[in-house]
Each structure stands twice: as C-alpha cells, then as structure tokens.
Amino acid sequence: MFVTRRALLVASLSSLGRPAKAASPKATSASPPLATHVRYIAPAPAGNGTGDSWANAASIWQLNDMIAAAGPGGTVYVRADAGPYSFIGNRISISKGGQVGSPVTVIGVDRRLAPMRATIVGSRTAWTLPADPEAVTNVRNWSTGGDVFVLTSGADYLTFQYFDFQRTGQPFHLAGPTHKGITVSECTAYNFQRFFEHDAGTSHVDTVLTNITGTGFSKTAIRIRGDSHKVLLENITLNSGRQDGHNFATGVECNETAHDITMRQVTVTNCHDTHNSNPDRFWNADGFASEGGNYTIYREECTSSGNTDAGYDDKGTDVTNVNCTASGNKVNYKFWGPSTTNINCRALNPKSRGGTGAQMQYYVYGGDAPNVAGADVLIQGGVISDNDPNTNVFVAEAYNSVFRIAAAAITHHAKAIVQSELAGWGNAFLHGLASDATPPTITSAASVTAAARVNFAHLLKANKLVTWSIVGGRDAASFKVLPDRRAGTLAMTAAPSGANRQVIVRATDANGNKADQTITLAFGTTESAFFKDDFNRADQDLGASADWRFAPDGGGDGAPSDIAIRGQKLAIFNTAYRGAAYASPDCGFADHYVQATVAKIPTYYNGILACRLTNPSNLIGVEFKNDRIALYERTSGEFKELGFVTIPPLVGDIIRLEVKGANATVKKNGAIIIGPKATAGTNATWTWSGVVSRSFAVDPWIDNYEAGLL
Numbered sequence: 001m002f003v004t005r006r007a008l009l010v011a012s013l014s015s016l017g018r019p020a021k022a023a024s025p026k027a028t029s030a031s032p033p034l035a036t037h038v039r040y041i042a043p044a045p046a047g048n049g050t051g052d053s054w055a056n057a058a059s060i061w062q063l064n065d066m067i068a069a070a071g072p073g074g075t076v077y078v079r080a081d082a083g084p085y086s087f088i089g090n091r092i093s094i095s096k097g098g099q100v101g102s103p104v105t106v107i108g109v110d111r112r113l114a115p116m117r118a119t120i121v122g123s124r125t126a127w128t129l130p131a132d133p134e135a136v137t138n139v140r141n142w143s144t145g146g147d148v149f150v151l152t153s154g155a156d157y158l159t160f161q162y163f164d165f166q167r168t169g170q171p172f173h174l175a176g177p178t179h180k181g182i183t184v185s186e187c188t189a190y191n192f193q194r195f196f197e198h199d200a201g202t203s204h205v206d207t208v209l210t211n212i213t214g215t216g217f218s219k220t221a222i223r224i225r226g227d228s229h230k231v232l233l234e235n236i237t238l239n240s241g242r243q244d245g246h247n248f249a250t251g252v253e254c255n256e257t258a259h260d261i262t263m264r265q266v267t268v269t270n271c272h273d274t275h276n277s278n279p280d281r282f283w284n285a286d287g288f289a290s291e292g293g294n295y296t297i298y299r300e301e302c303t304s305s306g307n308t309d310a311g312y313d314d315k316g317t318d319v320t321n322v323n324c325t326a327s328g329n330k331v332n333y334k335f336w337g338p339s340t341t342n343i344n345c346r347a348l349n350p351k352s353r354g355g356t357g358a359q360m361q362y363y364v365y366g367g368d369a370p371n372v373a374g375a376d377v378l379i380q381g382g383v384i385s386d387n388d389p390n391t392n393v394f395v396a397e398a399y400n401s402v403f404r405i406a407a408a409a410i411t412h413h414a415k416a417i418v419q420s421e422l423a424g425w426g427n428a429f430l431h432g433l434a435s436d437a438t439p440p441t442i443t444s445a446a447s448v449t450a451a452a453r454v455n456f457a458h459l460l461k462a463n464k465l466v467t468w469s470i471v472g473g474r475d476a477a478s479f480k481v482l483p484d485r486r487a488g489t490l491a492m493t494a495a496p497s498g499a500n501r502q503v504i505v506r507a508t509d510a511n512g513n514k515a516d517q518t519i520t521l522a523f524g525t526t527e528s529a530f531f532k533d534d535f536n537r538a539d540q541d542l543g544a545s546a547d548w549r550f551a552p553d554g555g556g557d558g559a560p561s562d563i564a565i566r567g568q569k570l571a572i573f574n575t576a577y578r579g580a581a582y583a584s585p586d587c588g589f590a591d592h593y594v595q596a597t598v599a600k601i602p603t604y605y606n607g608i609l610a611c612r613l614t615n616p617s618n619l620i621g622v623e624f625k626n627d628r629i630a631l632y633e634r635t636s637g638e639f640k641e642l643g644f645v646t647i648p649p650l651v652g653d654i655i656r657l658e659v660k661g662a663n664a665t666v667k668k669n670g671a672i673i674i675g676p677k678a679t680a681g682t683n684a685t686w687t688w689s690g691v692v693s694r695s696f697a698v699d700p701w702i703d704n705y706e707a708g709l710l
Helices: 002-014 060-070
Strands: 038-041 075-079 092-094 104-109 118-121 147-151 158-161 163-168 170-174 178-180 182-192 196-198 203-217 220-224 229-239 250-254 259-269 288-290 295-300 303-305 310-314 317-322 325-327 331-335 340-343 346-348 360-365 376-380 383-385 392-397 402-406 409-411 417-422 428-432 447-451 456-459 467-472 479-481 489-492 501-508 514-524 531-533 563-566 569-572 580-583 592-598 607-615 618-625 628-635 638-645 654-660 663-668 671-678 689-693 698-709
Touching: 038 060, 060 075, 060 092, 060 104, 147 163, 163 170, 170 182, 196 203, 203 220, 220 229, 229 250, 250 259, 259 288, 303 310, 310 325, 325 331, 331 346, 360 376, 392 402, 447 456, 456 514, 456 698, 467 479, 479 501, 489 501, 580 607, 592 607, 592 689, 607 654, 607 698, 618 654, 628 663, 628 671, 638 671, 689 698
Parallel strands: 038 075, 075 104, 092 147, 104 158, 118 163, 147 170, 158 182, 163 182, 170 196, 178 203, 182 203, 196 220, 203 229, 220 250, 229 259, 250 288, 259 295, 259 303, 288 310, 295 317, 303 325, 310 331, 317 340, 325 346, 331 360, 340 376, 346 383, 360 392, 376 402, 383 409, 392 417, 402 428, 447 514
Antiparallel strands: 456 489, 467 501, 479 489, 501 514, 531 698, 563 569, 569 698, 580 689, 592 654, 592 698, 607 618, 607 689, 618 628, 628 638, 654 663, 663 671
C-alpha cells in the first residue's frame, strides 16, 4: 500500500517531464514549428537589435526584455552555432515570465531552429576531468565563477532548454520569494560550483529538472530548499570529479522544509571532501541528502557511488528509495529520520577514502538522549553485499533507533561486524522473511490495573519481535511508550482514581506489518505487576530471552554467559570483579523496586539485585551471602556500603530493594531490614533494574525475579 501511494505520486508528476535521450551538441531532428511570438538572440547583436529576426538579433544581455516581448506561450531562440556567450563578470537578471499552461521557452538552436546547445563560458578556473576517477583536485584557491541566469520576483513559468555551461559558478540562481513553473532540460554543465541554487528563504513550486549532465562541481549541484514542493528531477547525471576544497560537494541536497520531491534515474558520483586535507577530521560529501525539516521524498532507480561520506544521507521524514543503488561510498545509506523505506535497493562494497569514521553499509542515528526516539528504517528486499573485513553492515549510533530488515540478501566477510551499537542503546535490529505478511499478535493483557497516585507501567508483548507506538484512544495524551525501541513499556504518570483510561497501542514487526490493541486501565488498590520472570525454561544464557539485555557498556569485564538459567533457576558462573550485568525491561520511572527469591546461600560475594542500573559499575544494589545482607551504591566501579545486617537469608526468603527519591531500602519477606538509607545520587533518574554477577560462582542463585514501580 505504501508503494502504491508513492506510485500515484510518481504518476501524477510524470507528466511534468519524461525521460529523453540527451541531445548531441548539434541536433539533427527536424526544426520545431515556428512559435507565434518569438524573439532571437545571437552572440553578436545584428541589425536594429530588436530580436524580431536573426537579422535583428538581440544581445544575450537583453534576455529579460526578449522574454517579456515573446510573452506567455512564446519562445526566445538563443543561437548556438555562431560562437559562445562570454559571462565573465556579468550575469543576467530575469524578472519576466509566462503564465500557468503557457510558459516562455528559452532554447538553444542553430540558425535553422533545430535544437542545439548554446555554449556559455564563465570565469571559473580551467579544469579537465582526470582520467583516474580517484584523482582529487584542490579547488580551494580557485576563481569560483559567477552566476548566469538569476531569477528574481516575477520570473515564473519559464522553460530553459539546450544550454551548455562551461566554467561557470551557478548557471541557475533563484532569488525571488517563490518561483513557479520553472523547467530546465537538455542541458550540460562542465566545471561549475552549483548548477541549480536558490537563496535561503526562497522557494519554488512545480519545478522540473530533466535530461541534465553535470561534470565537475565543488558545492551542491542541485539544492532544493525553502518550502519548495512538487519538484521532479529525472534522468540526471552528476559527477563531481572530486573537486575538493569548497566545503563541500553534494549531488542533490534538500534543506529547510522542502517536500513532495521526486527523483528518478538520478546518478551522483565522486563527491569528495578532505576537510582541508586533514585526515584526522571527518570528511563530508554525500550523493543525496535531506535535512530534518524535509518530508515526502521519493527516489526511484537512483545511483550514488564513490562519495567520501554517504551515498544517501537522509534526516527527512517519509523518505522512500525504490530500486536505488549505493556503492563505494564510505557509508552507503545513512538515515536519521523517523520513517525511511528502502525497497529492493542495493548496498555494495562501501569504501573509506580517508577521514575519521568506519566504512558501513547502513547507518542510523538515534535520539541524542535515552528518552528521545531515533530513526526508523524499513529495508524490504534488495541486496547488501561486500567482502571487506573492515565493513560494518548495520550500525546504530546513539539511542532508540530500529532497523526492520525484511528479506534482504546479505553477504559479508566472515570478520565483518554485522550489527553494532555506538555510544548508546535501546536500538532494535528486527529481521523478517519476505513471505511474512502476517501481522503480529499482541499477547499482553488488554485490561490492567493501576493504583491511584502511583506511577503506572505495563509491559507490552507480542508473538514476535516488534516495536511499539501509541496511535489513538480516548486518553492517549495521558500515556507514553518508552522511546527505547527494544522495550515495550506503556507508562502513565501517577494519577488519582476515577474513570477507566483507554489507549490504543500498535505493534510493528520487521516487515512493517502492524497490529493494534485497545488497552483499558482501571484503578484499584494495587496495580498489575510490571515484570516477572520465573526462569521456567530450558537452560540458556539469560540474554537468550528478549526480555533481558546485556548491559549497555558491554557488561564490564564479564561475559554474557556469566549469568544463565540452570534447572529453571538463575545461576552465576565464573566472572571478573567488575562483573556482567543484565537489565530487565525498562519500567520508565526512577522510583522502582527489584526482588527475587533466594535459591542458595553463597559463601562469598557473587550476585547483586540492582536498581537504577546502567552497567556493572553504576547502580544501587543489594547483595547477600552466608553471613550478611548488604546495601551498596556503586559509582564508576567503586563500592560504597550504605548499610548491612549480619543475619543471613534462608533459602526461600524474598529479598527486595526499593529506591524512591534519594533513599534506598532493603526488605526481607516484606519487613524492612536496612534503611531507608540516603544515596549519593548515582543514576538518580535511571529507570532500569536487573542483575549483576561478580567474583564467585553460585548455582543456583535466585528464583522468581520481579521488578516494578513504587
């Protein structure tokens, strides 16, 4: 359905410009019919210079007047077989145009009016594309060249065809508030700064750029900014030629709030940035890019290759790529936005040419804090292929992003890192089959109980890996789903009792299949338990369950197998001093508890029940052994004992740790034995609980783990 909706958009725009074979400099087709209202321009003005014929050809500098004279539906012929037009220190300001359905066409032709590209030469430093596609040219001290056509207010409904721009700065520069109906087609450009540019705050609507070839550029070749929309780019080839030093080349870039943009058969290659020849800095230069304010961008059969940063670098919303290819870029696909879809796309052989950062196939950037949602990317089909051990296949940086990978054909080197998180957590990697069109089944309760004036959290579950969102319900504004994409926690801040609350949640799987559930919350004396684990399953590492995750810093110096299920109880095996940590589902609130049943009395330190857990080195925890029960605060690996009792627990006792505000309390079988004790504020806002192993093994250790809110 998503693709169909996009297809409708493409179909609606297709009439604006269709693929056509690029013309040779001098076309051999028959001359077009003579327009009713025409004007003529030549490199050397002739006769009386009124432009009413070749004999009275006007100067190129009279173009604005010629457009006005031709009028809506008219044509201005620019002679292409009588020599080039020199634009050294000059530019043409255009304030006239046509009207809806009747544009003015400005077209390069020969004397017989057959289409032929008129050559415009500027003052940019001379350059020739190197034979070696990896050769870099430093353009930092170059003469940049000037503008050619500057469109100001009133320059609307204009069509430019058959021009060849050489050594220019910006062939097309839009400067009016909003331009409408601009078409550029059948043009070439060689050695330029930007091909199609417009000032900040300016926009254009119903724009078509088609059948264009640009070779050698040092800034963004085509920029779409302001609130521009209904823009079509089609059959365009852009090769930056590794012109480096103008900070920096990009093929097609969307900025500000530009939206509803379609690109078909657009190719971008060899955008290169060395950050002023500094290998210790990050090197930019993308093929395609969009920013956070952009939305509804559709690309089909586009290609991006050989760029020093990303092939596709999208921060926009509702971005779709269909049958696109990225190859030989440092990062083939780089996504930051909340809704990006790649359908039957190819990611091939990423290549780093320098600068900081690893080479990757797919990269997503998440929220900049644990409570901020990150990118959401759906990869349907396609090919992801590489045989370099230095390639990272799927990388999630920061917090709370999700990869949905459905039936992509993936090949990689045996030593390549397939999926990884950088400097964050809460990221989900969901894998699905091509044939799976079955929506997930939500298995968690649809009716839950909350205690009045107590924070509420409800663990959402489904029959397969999913992510969760709120999509409606009478009281949707009262609830939140934690941004953590690996968690499924529905939360509500403490509220007084009253009428039942209602919210609709959605589960979305790796294929984008969705299921909704209406949850009704009733108020009672006690709330439903948030999370329980009785460990009644086959022997396995604790992390084999989707409900548990290895600590975000990698678990200290312990290993994932240090905490495991044995005989339907939880056991601890050999571990280093810093330990290994597993977190149970995030309850969403810093005031919470953790408890478990004692399964065996250790003879020495070994395991910790932890609240406000970030990793093995930062937590509030309770530990028990054969001669004491102790309450600890651990900060940056250093233990501080907050209190203890010298009476050991018995097998079957329930040990419970509660943290509320700045205080921590330990209970045994419901009775307080330590505290409340003031903490130093370690992880004061942290919302995870879990278990930590350290020092000696004990098998079994605990049973019937439980965690929840206070």
